[in-house]
Amino acid sequence: EEGIEAAHIQDLKAGGDYATANGIMLERGLHYLFDRGLMAIDPVTLKVHFAPDCNHYAAKLSEGVKIADTLQPLNRDALMFKWLQFKK
Numbered sequence: 001e002e003g004i005e006a007a008h009i010q011d012l013k014a015g016g017d018y019a020t021a022n023g024i025m026l027e028r029g030l031h032y033l034f035d036r037g038l039m040a041i042d043p044v045t046l047k048v049h050f051a052p053d054c055n056h057y058a059a060k061l062s063e064g065v066k067i068a069d070t071l072q073p074l075n076r077d078a079l080m081f082k083w084l085q086f087k088k
Helices: 028-035 057-062 076-087
Strands: 004-008 023-027 039-041 048-050
Touching: 004 028, 023 028, 028 039, 028 057, 039 076, 048 057
Parallel strands: none
Antiparallel strands: 004 023, 039 048
């Protein structure tokens, strides 16, 4: 769909790859927030969370929403790394 992008969980510059387990399909604005650490996905519950100072419209609509993990298993180690950075 228009406006949907593949976001890397682990950045390619940090050793990530193009494997499907290292990707999440996100709306363009959410992809931007995810890459900048303003949005993260809890690696245990797979729920989406936003930084308290994030004023993006989707933060109010998407906070706590669980993402689907049905197409392929996600790289939970990479999600954990991003989650721990987000929680700092």
